[in-house]
Amino acid sequence: MKNRHAFITGIGGFAGTYLAKELLDAGYSVSGSVYKDDSPEQIKFLKKTCKIYKLDILSKLQTSKLIQKLQPNYIFHLAAFSSVGQSFANERLTYKINIDGTLNLLEASVGLKKIAKFVFISSSECYGKFSPKTKTLTEDDLLNPISPYGISKVAAEHICQLYLSRFQVPIVIARAFNHSGAGQNEICVIPSFCKQIAMIEAGKQKPLMNVGNLSAKRDLSDVRDIVRGYRLMAEKGKAGAVYQLCSGKAISIQSVLDKLLKLSSKKITVKIDKNFFRKNDIPTIRGDYSRAKKAIGYKPNYKFDKTLLDSLNYWREKI
Amino acid sequence: MKNRHAFITGIGGFAGTYLAKELLDAGYSVSGSVYKDDSPEQIKFLKKTCKIYKLDILSKLQTSKLIQKLQPNYIFHLAAFSSVGQSFANERLTYKINIDGTLNLLEASVGLKKIAKFVFISSSECYGKFSPKTKTLTEDDLLNPISPYGISKVAAEHICQLYLSRFQVPIVIARAFNHSGAGQNEICVIPSFCKQIAMIEAGKQKPLMNVGNLSAKRDLSDVRDIVRGYRLMAEKGKAGAVYQLCSGKAISIQSVLDKLLKLSSKKITVKIDKNFFRKNDIPTIRGDYSRAKKAIGYKPNYKFDKTLLDSLNYWREKI
Numbered sequence: 001m002k003n004r005h006a007f008i009t010g011i012g013g014f015a016g017t018y019l020a021k022e023l024l025d026a027g028y029s030v031s032g033s034v035y036k037d038d039s040p041e042q043i044k045f046l047k048k049t050c051k052i053y054k055l056d057i058l059s060k061l062q063t064s065k066l067i068q069k070l071q072p073n074y075i076f077h078l079a080a081f082s083s084v085g086q087s088f089a090n091e092r093l094t095y096k097i098n099i100d101g102t103l104n105l106l107e108a109s110v111g112l113k114k115i116a117k118f119v120f121i122s123s124s125e126c127y128g129k130f131s132p133k134t135k136t137l138t139e140d141d142l143l144n145p146i147s148p149y150g151i152s153k154v155a156a157e158h159i160c161q162l163y164l165s166r167f168q169v170p171i172v173i174a175r176a177f178n179h180s181g182a183g184q185n186e187i188c189v190i191p192s193f194c195k196q197i198a199m200i201e202a203g204k205q206k207p208l209m210n211v212g213n214l215s216a217k218r219d220l221s222d223v224r225d226i227v228r229g230y231r232l233m234a235e236k237g238k239a240g241a242v243y244q245l246c247s248g249k250a251i252s253i254q255s256v257l258d259k260l261l262k263l264s265s266k267k268i269t270v271k272i273d274k275n276f277f278r279k280n281d282i283p284t285i286r287g288d289y290s291r292a293k294k295a296i297g298y299k300p301n302y303k304f305d306k307t308l309l310d311s312l313n314y315w316r317e318k319i
Numbered sequence: 320m321k322n323r324h325a326f327i328t329g330i331g332g333f334a335g336t337y338l339a340k341e342l343l344d345a346g347y348s349v350s351g352s353v354y355k356d357d358s359p360e361q362i363k364f365l366k367k368t369c370k371i372y373k374l375d376i377l378s379k380l381q382t383s384k385l386i387q388k389l390q391p392n393y394i395f396h397l398a399a400f401s402s403v404g405q406s407f408a409n410e411r412l413t414y415k416i417n418i419d420g421t422l423n424l425l426e427a428s429v430g431l432k433k434i435a436k437f438v439f440i441s442s443s444e445c446y447g448k449f450s451p452k453t454k455t456l457t458e459d460d461l462l463n464p465i466s467p468y469g470i471s472k473v474a475a476e477h478i479c480q481l482y483l484s485r486f487q488v489p490i491v492i493a494r495a496f497n498h499s500g501a502g503q504n505e506i507c508v509i510p511s512f513c514k515q516i517a518m519i520e521a522g523k524q525k526p527l528m529n530v531g532n533l534s535a536k537r538d539l540s541d542v543r544d545i546v547r548g549y550r551l552m553a554e555k556g557k558a559g560a561v562y563q564l565c566s567g568k569a570i571s572i573q574s575v576l577d578k579l580l581k582l583s584s585k586k587i588t589v590k591i592d593k594n595f596f597r598k599n600d601i602p603t604i605r606g607d608y609s610r611a612k613k614a615i616g617y618k619p620n621y622k623f624d625k626t627l628l629d630s631l632n633y634w635r636e637k638i
Binding site: 091095100140142146165 | 463
């Protein structure tokens with residue numbers, strides 16, 4: 001469709017793949033960049049419907065050349081060092097990719113004639129410490145990030161705002177809360193549960209699951225809802241606005257596990273392993289999507305039970 | 320004095336020189352680093368009483384070696400790309416020096432046996448946009464920086480907090496508001512006024528002053544008060560705390576100019592030049608030093624009229 005060309009950095013990643021599908025279904029033509037072909041299956045699938053480019057966003061020149069060539073109407077910046085946990089051991093790399101990479105992409109977007117929106121994917125990790133500990137987070141809350149990942153996203157958000165005020169790059173910022181779905185990396189808690197259950201069902205693992213902190217409560221969404229939010233932000237978001245994309249509910253990891261165990265016929269023993277606990281884990285994270293609802297009509301469509309079933313089935317098939 | 324060794328990065332700068340004097344007067348032994356001998360007079364003066372080292376804080380190795388060798392009890396991190404105005408044209412360099420440089424110094428400080436406090440010099444520029452526009456700022460306000468300088472200081476503050484929580488580097492953060500005094504660079508508004516008046520008095524300039532936005536109100540302190548605040552933070556500040564150092568009053572640039580003109584016997588015409596106006600200038604900036612007063616006994620000692628007179632006399636002597 002004319003004037004509906006969307007470019008996605010990190011298109012080969014978990015959310016990137018879903019976003020490509022969301023946009024294609026909505027009639028966009030889609031291109032995107034990957035850093036390397038590290039998920040060849042995914043890329044092969046994407047190549048059927050999208051134009052895929054190799055791009056190192058740390059190269060200012062490469063980034064600028066590609067963006068100038070493509071002249072997209074929409075840019076979705078998903079490429080990032082995206083593991084909160086691993087950002088601690090990769091602090092400098094996290095800042096480099098998430099701050100300098102964003103800066104390169106913003107610079108490349110200055111003066112683009114046909115750009116309608118630059119959607120920057122940020123995170124609820126920006127909030128970090130807050131009080132009281134059971135607070136429902138809103139876009140106007142203080143940002144006290146406690147991980148290199150969170151720190152990098154706050155800085156990148158600020159740089160986005162600067163590129164709007166200085167150079168009129170029409171940025172909008174998505175503060176996405178935790179989301180999950182089929183295809184997510186197993187270092188994340190839900191796919192790790194699903195994989196273990198599927199392994200046990202397939203007789204490839206003893207009926208024993210090692211798990212971390214089950215008492216933490218998180219605001220969990222289906223990745224398909226979140227990427228729809230990204231699209232709505234591109235279409236209806238106000239330049240400079242920050243929108244939380246979330247479910248509005250906090251659910252404990254314990255109850256996620258209970259739901260998943262109920263989906264399996266196997267009798268499984270659960271063992272809590274303190275080695276899996278994160279330092280300074282925040283007890284409860286819950287967002288509020290009122291602003292996104294009002295401004296762009298966002299609300300979650302998927303029931304989280306469906307998300308869990310789809311994820312479990314994905315692993316059952318894979319194993 | 321034993322266990323009173325203070326190390327100052329950027330010791331050759333405006334505030335660095337005053338801080339060295341403040342600490343020496345209080346009985347500290349003082350060392351410090353300069354990037355290059357760009358103010359040879361200053362450095363010559365400092366070398367009489369302090370150990371001065373050349374250091375590029377962008378070199379992780381150099382920084383670590385020097386800190387390990389010196390084993391200071393106190394670190395004051397003043398070295399920075401410090402011009403808000405010039406940070407726009409030097410965005411990447413600003414992030415490099417102010418973020419990566421701080422990270423290098425923090426890394427070098429991890430595990431120092433005798434360190435009592437790491438004082439990070441931040442800025443009221445962290446606040447950026449706020450509302451209402453006449454608000455009195457406190458340490459708990461949102462940080463919405465609108466300059467590369469402000470963005471870099473927010474990120475560096477967050478990294479400081481991370482190094483406290485992860486590695487127990489005993490950081491404290493000074494959010495210094497505008498301060499002035501003899502020796503300040505003439506790209507700043509007050510020394511620029513003082514220099515022009517001194518030039519006119521010496522017959523080296525026509526009795527005409529070109530000035531920028533006079534309606535902006537700023538919270539202005541004497542540099543000697545601010546550096547005393549840095550020392551008090553080192554001695555009494557709580558690890559992890561942020562303290563605003565300011566006067567608590569907002570005074571218009573117009574009234575600063577009026578006061579300076581009154582100090583001169585010459586009849587001087589003032590011409591407002593829109594070219595000197597900053598984009599997005601914040602109308603009123605006023606801080607609140609209650610937290611610093613309660614925690615570390617900070618209050619301004621210098622009347623601002625004295626600051627202005629000293630600055631003017633400095634330029635009179637220089638010209």
